[in-house]
Amino acid sequence: MTNPSLRQLDIFAQMVAAGSLSRCAQTLGVSSAVIERDMASLEMRLGYRLFDDIRGAARLTPAGRRTAQAMTLLAQDDAEDWAEEATPAPTPQPDPSPPPPPALPPALPELLLDTDAQLPSLPATPPPANRAIILATPAPVFGHFQDALTAFEAANDDIAITLDLSVQSAVEAARAIESLRADIAYFYALEEPAGLSSRYGWSEQVNLYAGADHPLARAGSVSRGDLTITPQLAVDPRNGLRPIIDAALARGGARLGPVMLETDNMFDIITALREGAGCFAAFGPMARDLGRMSGIRRLALDVPLPAIEVRQTVNERSLSRPGVQALADFLFL
Known part of the structure; x- marks a missing residue:
């Protein structure tokens, strides 16, 4: 969800607006099968279902409603990015508001691979006391604790929670904390980044997959040398998961062959x-679903690839507000 220009996210937004599979297909000028296929693909990426019955009333699941709300907030900030080929932006007008904080160095791959990378300290300005708690998280991580979030809201109906699904990496989490766009943030990392206080949640193993008839899929053991002559399929370079996966492959010494396909x-x-x-x-969740599919097998690597950690950070300026620490601890359990 880092890049809302993805075609599947745009189709999801059209599905929400249309309210049915047939109306969405008619609006976009494609078949219902294409819409259904893209929504199934998106649900696989996210790790949870968006619709209860896409062929019927197309009712959003609770997680689907949360996703739609988060995308609406994101579109308000970056509306021009929703189209695959964005229309030219209008001539900028003077903005009386203060400029956004500068981007935090270093670049994402450097932060993931350099444990000594430092992030700037947080300013002391507290967030408004009456603002909703903003929970920033990768979409698949939200799928992991969506039931816990629902239970917390049911027990604390006086606390409003806003979901932001645009954060994936430590750099993005730090920016969200720094700019007060998040009170609690989950992010992916190979290990705890220096300069961003966080706690370890769990690890998710990186695996390689190939077709069941691929020579490497039939091999009892796959070496790093075998991988260098094997073409690579990858998510789009603009996808926030791409640099995280690339960093894990680099850390594990897995140098793959040329990229043959890049798509979300x-x-x-x-x-x-x-x-x-x-x-x-x-x-x-993506690896879990691939491992269950017919015609696809996980490669039996002779040395496992690094696991990617899911970590939680809490905005220190938000701890005085009701519910922030309680929500952080409740989701962490």
Whole structure:
């Protein structure tokens, strides 16, 4: 969800607006099968269902409603990014508001691989006392604790919670904390980053997958040398998961062959895997679902790849507000 220009997210927004599969297909000028396929692919990426019955009333699940709300907030900030090919932005007008805080160094791959990378300290300005608690998290991580979040809201109906699904990495979590866009943030990292206080939640193993008939899928053990001559399938470079996966592969010494396909359409990746076009790295719900599919196998690497940690950080300026620490601890359990 870092890049809301993804085609599947745009189709999801159109589905929410249309209210039915047939109306959405008619609006977009495509078949219902295409819409259904893209929504299934998006649900696989996110790790949870968006619709109870996409062919019927197309009712959003609780997680789907949360996702739609988070996307609406994100679109208000970056409306021009929703289209795959954004229209030219209008001439900027003078903005009386103060400029946003500068981006935090270093770049994402450097932060993931350099444990000594430092992030700036937080200013002392507290957030408004009456603001909703903002929970920033990767979408698959939200899928992990969505039931716990629902239970917390049911027990604390006086506390409002806003979900932000645009955070993936430690750099993005730090920016969200620094700019008061998040009170609690979850993020992916190879280990605890220096300069950003956080606690370890759990780890998700990175694995490589190939078609069941691929020579590496049939091998009893796959070496790093075997991988160098194997074409790679990958998510789009603009996807926030891409640099995280690339960093894990680099840390594990897994140098893959040329990238043959880069896309966020999981249907296309699954098709290419089954056709033996190359191998694909995944972790979390995406890896779980791939491992259950017919025609696809996990490679038996002779040395496992690094696991990616899911970590939680809490904005120190938010701790005085009701419910922030309680929510952080409740989701952490």
